[in-house]
Amino acid sequence: MASVQYHHPNRNRSKVDPVRILSYLAMAVVVVLIMVPVFWMLSGSLKTNQEILTFPPQWLPRNPQWHNYSDAWNAAPFGRFYLNTIITTAAGTTLELTNAALTAYALAFLRFPAKNLVFILLLAALMIPEQVTIIPNYLTISDILGQNWINTYQGIVLPGASVAVGTFLFRQAFMSLPREVIDAARVDGANHLQLLWQIVLPMAKPVLVTFGLISLVAKWNDYLWPLIVTNQDRMRTLSVGISYLYNPESTVRWGPLMAGTFFVIAPLIVIYLWAQKHIIEGITSGATKS
């Protein structure tokens, strides 16, 4: 495979470069390999059971079975799954952003004698993976302040509502804002909440958008915790709901099942098409700034 591009503006333009041809071929192969599963899902979602069970497999359905989508929709309470996922994603993302912004503002602009301790605690939080605490958290949620939060939105959302990575990212962004603007607003008598809301957050909007999108994607796809903390259909999120729709022990009706997986991933594909640049930027910024 070819290595990095070197600029020779006048050379290699007229001649056909074999490395370039190979590169285009390789690029095509990569894109096809990545896209085939998505294509297979879409094509399967429109096939009859007969067509699905034929071998060798057919690329396209002869007669698109659009009713697979309505069958899937009726096979499980997808409307409810959507509602649950939208509520938990919106609440989770909002809380993460709020927590990150407040903590980062305090760390960047307020004086406190034991700030280093706060940093150490944040680092500690970063080092405790969610998977290690699922059992105590399950016990907590099933009996918190005398209440059972299993099958509730707060039970799904709250354990994931605090944030360490986002706090670090926000603080870094806040520290790089022009000092004079903030000082001027302070002189004009703005209090800290006004400063955060009216000056700092609008100026730090890029990092807000990128981290918000990353958080949104993670919450939308979250699986382990919502699986543990819900046991009724009406409280399941899309990811958990679809995994219950697939039961390897019985006959699988692949057509409607593929239509169901489309319900789960379609909203994120739309968001990705719309905000691709921000999402990729946000993901890479953590790596390249280190």
Place this chain on the structure above:
Amino acid sequence: MQGSTSLTLQNSVSTDQALPVGTSRRKRPPVSEWLLFLLFIAPNFILFGVFSYWPMIQTAYLSGVRWDMISPTKRWVGLDNYRYLWNDDTFRQVLVNSFWFAIGAVGGSLVLGLAIALLLNQKLRFRDFARAAVFMPTLLSGAAIGIVWVYIFDPRYGILAGFLKVLSVNSPSWLGDPTWALPAVIIVYIWKNVGLATVIFLAGLQGIPRDLYEAATVDGAGRLSKFRNVTLPMLSPIMFFVVVTSILSSFQAFDIINVMTRGGPVDATNILVYYIYQQGFVAFNAGRAGAASMVLFVIMLAITLIQLRFSERKVHYG
């Protein structure tokens, strides 16, 4: 989301430079400002306390008891749960599986991610489209995509079997075969995550100064020599970052495995997080689940500390 561990050292170094807003005179900050500080960080840290620090301590405690998660009494058994895991063939296999899963998933994403990044770093038409396509699976629900891959892997009518047929190869029964199940879930994991490594490598490649390549060209270096003597060394910090973060996230993989294989067949794809889930929420054995959680925690902590150590050295001598 372990992404920013490497940022933290620089952050804590520069804490003291965080000057307060609007104060030109050097006075002791008023207590009201301390209170405001605490008020601002309170929501975040109360949640950390309730759902992270305290549960971590509880997990450590649970690893020393025998308890079915229902009965009112827990019996303290000391290190018995660890002894059980140490002697348990299933748990040994879980560790071996986790190791191979990490090697396969990280190795695959690293090599393919770098190759694709090098490819797309050239001035090719449609490369933005290719980059967007490669990255897309990263954003899709592992649970949903796992189901799609079960259909792809089906040895009787899946598209992979159809493709292998063209090559006159008989498809193994992937997810039903203990030999092929782990490679199969690794393939899915790589397919889903290679885009992440790719975009990070691409960002790294774009950060390599042009003049290094020009100097190498003047010295008569060929493509391969430039790759070995300029690209690889300049990319090594990012490679390290990608390796560490991918190892950490591979140890956290759950959704794909729970949907595609439920750890089977005969524990062939049972990895640490799945084992914890199984012990806790299927077998209701809080003690063993706690002990396995501690094992996972120690492994991930060790990896993170190695990363911090390394980044620290980079800051000091780099």
